[in-house]
Amino acid sequence: MLKIKEILRLKCEAKLSNRKIARALNISHSVVNQYTKEFKLTNKKYKDIISLGDKEILALFKSTRTTESKYPVPDFAKVHVELRNKIVTLTLLHEEYIEKCPNKQGYGFTWFCNRYKSYSKKINPSMHLTHKAGEKTFIDFSGKTVNIVNHTNGVITKAELFIAVLPASGFAFVKAIASQKKRDFIDAHADMFTYFGGVTELLVPDNLKSAVTRADNYDPDVNPDYAAMARHCGSAVMPTRGYKPKDKAHVELAVKLVQRWILARLRNFTFFSIAELNKEIERLMPLYHDKIMKHLDCSRRELFLKLDKPALMPLPATRYEYKEFKLLKVSKDYHIQLEHNFYSVPYQLIGKKVEVWFGAKIVTITYEGKTVATHPKLLHKGAYSTNKEHMASSHQKYLEWSPGRIMNWGLTIGTETAKLFKNIMDSRPHPEMGYRSCLGIIREYKKYQEKEYTEEHLEIISTMAISKHYYKVGQVKDLLKSYTPKDSDESASLIALTTHKNIRGAEYYS
Helix, strand or coil: CHHHHHHHHHHHHHCCEEECCCCCCCCCCHHHHHHHHHHCCCCCCHHHHHHHCHHHHHHHHHHCCCCHHHHCCCCCHHHHHHHCCCCHHHHHHHHHHHHCHHCCCHHHHHHHHHHHHHHHHHHHCCCCCCCCCEEEEEEEEECCCCEECCCCCCCCCEEEEEEEEEEECCCEEEEECCCHHHHHHHHHHHHHHHHCCCCCCCEEEECCCCCEEEEECCEEEEHHHHHHHHHCCCCEEECCCCHHHHHHHHHHHHHHHHHHHHHHCHHHHHHHHCHHHHHHHHHHHHHHHEEEEEECCHHHHHHHHHHHHHHHHCCCCCCCCEEEEEEEEECCEEEEEECCCCCCCHHEEEEEEEEEECCCCCCEECCCCEEEEECCCCCCCEEEEHHHHCCHHHHHHHHCCCCHHHHHHHHCCCCCHHHCCCCCCCHCCCCCHHHHHHHHCCCCCHHHHHCCHHHHHHHHHHHHHHHHCCCCHHHHHHHHHHHCCCCCCCCCCHHHHHHHHHHCCHHHHH
């Protein structure tokens, strides 16, 4: 009011031009033009106006502003919704407004923009950005948890509420998960994309450890596992700035509304599993999505189907499976050891460090950015997954043998030889680790068969090896070298009886 009065004083008493008044008061000359014009329209003298109070002067000036009624006023609620479309701009909307005005006479672009800015601040005082449809997904956790009671022992655990919002429409996805750890956090994203029926260009999470390993307002370090999930879906991660709640105003508002629409309604419920809680959440979410928003006169679901749904990128061909990463060294047997199991890689990589990505079903091994092996995830400790193509040619012949074939060959010699082979394979963490020893013994037995060793003689050797726990090829070789076959040799079955571990023998009594 002081500047308005000063404008009138300089105009009426000092007789200055509008531009000089503007320079003297450090304001725009267009503002001076406006108030001097309105002063003339009041048809009052300067002395009459200056004697009035501040409210009376403002009311007098407002009463002169009748020019706005000359043109149709735009529907700024519709403008606000249209702007969320990626390809729509204020310039285009102003042009369309002018086209609809009688004789194409309407308010100018500057007036249009200023009025829309005022409107947007009224409906959302925290909003500084107009988010485009299908561009971002804001992600956060509700600060409040839900109790899950174990029906067997009564132990209570806390379920986290994962919340994701498409800011253009306000359409939300809510799911209860066991924790905020990476596995649960990333799996919730896969369910979120399925629920939305598409993927946004950007994922905007808060700075929790499952998403961001090092927070920074300008150059944060995104968790590698989270970034891999985003790449698989064709999206990118752009974390919010720390301690900047206005960066994620939409998801903060959604968190508040979800707490009111869901948690408040479930406050008297007792849940015995997360699945039960999610079933109730699915029942309540339509109430939230179908509620008419007064300032836009439509529901979030209607906005989603109109704006976000058509703008979303398509879902990936395969659902993302959470994978962990490890850098492992290839051992001499061209296998890497992962969680007590063994997976083969090409033998040329022996001694090299390879990148291993593994989930619940698949193990993928890469070297220098190229995939060198893919295996199904083994469930039992000590198991082997070996690809024949990964072996050197001198090793591939061992795959032609199986435990059954080895045992059948042993039975051609006798039951003691088959038993020896079985003991060798049972003594290893995995039968395949005993293949080489059994094949080495088979090779030695074949040599001695050529030296006129009978099956009975070889059975005696097998029995002696079992009694002494000789399960290495070298030990069996020594038995063959030191043994001289005789016609009066005891049968293998008799030797087996006399060397049984439960028979003390003569030495016990000496």
